[in-house]
Structures are given as structure tokens and as C-alpha cells.
Amino acid sequence: MTDHRDIEQANNWIELSSSALLHNATLFRRLIGRDLAFMAVVKANAYGHGMLPVAKTIEESCADWFGVFTAAEGLALREAGITVPILVLGATSRDQIDCAVEAGLRLSIMSTRGVKDLLDHPSCARVPVHLKLETGTNRQGLVGAQLPQAVSLLAGGGVTIEGAYTHFADIEDTTDHIFAAGQIDRFTALLEQMDVTVPIPHTACTAATILFSDTHFQMVRVGIGLFGLWPSRETQVSAAALERNDLDLRPVMTWKTRIAQIKDVPTGEYVGYGRTFRATRPTRIAVLPVGYADGYDRKLSGGAHTLVRGTRAPVVGRICMNLTMVDVTDVAQARAGDEVVLLGSVGDESVSAEDLARLADTINYEIVTRAAPGSPRILVP
């Protein structure tokens, strides 16, 4: 794992607050109670936070399960010493099943093809499966006659059906949860139609976990909330209506870079490609070695703020592939080598994933997930 030396050499890096992570996990544990299982969803490098440092921090005290997208991610968790059950949420192709068997992963079954591929594997009986049921998202999921057929084929092959699950289409997109309620009804009806009893039915992502305890079943699958972010404004509004908005989620990620150079730009001069910024006063510019190649979205050009010595410093001109310029005229102390916060807080000032998402016309999920790919991740208290 990363240590401080890597950060000294990195142009940008991510700091993960282990106390925030543990705090958020504890909030969800309190919400669901002792008896249900808590799955920490750590796909996509734990939404950009860093899968291994996140998993290691919460495995012992908080996570009963981990959810990943690919068998390779599950194998990486096993190689890092993670021993709790791991569910692969994506489809696992024929040639990935070996890896899943070796790592002792649970696989999701979402197509007839998936059933056949698994049954063709000589060790298929060693792989417990979770059936993904179609209830309205029309993305992954067994539909109609595929479900009874899968159940009987798997049972015939000696495969254990450990779980059955579904995923909500719009639970975080609206304050009207009629469609989600319909999905629960369809899910329950499908469970009842199955000839076998499934020990672990599960449906709840973060928004469902927060809003509706009838979505919890035997396990919840929490991603974004674990990282201290609300799934959406709509979820916050809905939580307020249910008086559940006191959930004190704490953002885990701080994204940092360091000033590469400071320069003085005279009045009337331009900054950056396209000359979109023109100095209207003698201006001090800090050049940051981070750009859209690092996930610092070009749509943040001319809109985002960074924090330099705890003071807001606006991005000026266009964000480049590897560089960004910020105005530090009002931060007299700014020097080359100073740490700069791109996402996170310093004292009372903060730049949130939601702030950046608004500017980049996307959701907080995408901002954190695409932050600083390949750069070091380090745990801080």
C-alpha cells in the first residue's frame, strides 16, 4: 500500500479519512441493526477511493460482505488477505470462473448463458450463487421463464443458491417512490415463486437503506453512503420528510495536489488555452500539475474553486490535460510546493463532490470514481 514517500513524488493524490469511513459504516450498522448483513460495495476501486485501503479499514469491525464488479477485483481482495464473503455483482464470463473458484467468490447469475457457463465448470458446486432478478431496471436480471429454469438447472448441478437480489431503477432520482415500491412487490413475488428458499434476499443500495427498512431483507449493499456522500438531493429531501436526515455522513475523500509554480500575470494578459481568462488586475497564478487526464474534469474550467492555505482560489482559464491554473492573488502566502485541496475541506472551507458534480454536469458518484486514477491513496486518521 501507499506510504508517504509515494505522495512526495506524486503530482496529485488521495487522502482517505479512516475515522470518517468507520464513522459512516457505524451509522449504517445502527440503521440496519445487528441481525442483517452489511455489504460494503467497493467496485470501481471503491468509487475511486482505493479498494484495498478501504477494505482493510472496515473489514474487521464493519463489513460482513464486500461487493465488487469483477472476479478479478474479488481476487485482489483475497490476495490482500480479506476473508469475508465477496459477491461479484457483474457477469462472470466462462474464462473468469476459474479465478472465482480459486478465490472462493460468490457469483451473480443473470442470464441463461451464465447458468450454462457455470455448470460447465468442473468445480461449479463450490461456487454459491446469487440470482439477479429483473424487476424494472432492465439492465441485468433473469426474466420470466429464465428464473425457474435457472433454479432447476443450478439445483441439478449441485450449486447452492445463497442469495437473490435486484437493484432499484430510480430510488435516488426522485422523491416519488412508487416505482421502487413496485419493484419490491415484483421482487417479493418472484421470491415466492421460486421452489427453493433463498437464505439471503437483498435489494437495498444506499438510498434504499436510508429511506425504507422494508428494502433491507437480509442484507444491504451500501456504496456511496459508506464514502460519506448522499446519493442525491432527492434522497436528502426524502430523508428529511421521513425525519431520517440527521444521518451525519462524513466525506472520506480528500484530493490534493501541490503548487508547481507561481507566476505574475500583468493586467490585460490572458491565461490558458482559448484565452478564456483575462487578468483585470495584476494577478498571481498558481500552476497545478493536475488536469483532465487525472479526472479533474475540463467542465470545471473557470468555475471550480480549490483551497490554497485554506482560502478559496478559483480555477482560471481552461483546465488542460495535465495542468490547471488557479488565481492566488488573494492568498499572499501561497508558495510553490504548497498543498492544494481540489476536493475536500480545510477548516470551514470545503469543495464538495456535489459542488464539482454540479459544475461538471454529473453526479457525485462520477466525480469521486474518476478522481486521480493511478495516483497514490493514503489513509489518514
Ligand SMILES: *Cc1c(COP(=O)(O)O)cnc(C)c1O
Ligand atoms: C453499485 C451498486 C450498489 C451500491 O449503490 P450505492 O447507491 O452506491 O449505495 C448496490 N447494488 C448494486 C447491484 C450495485 O451495482
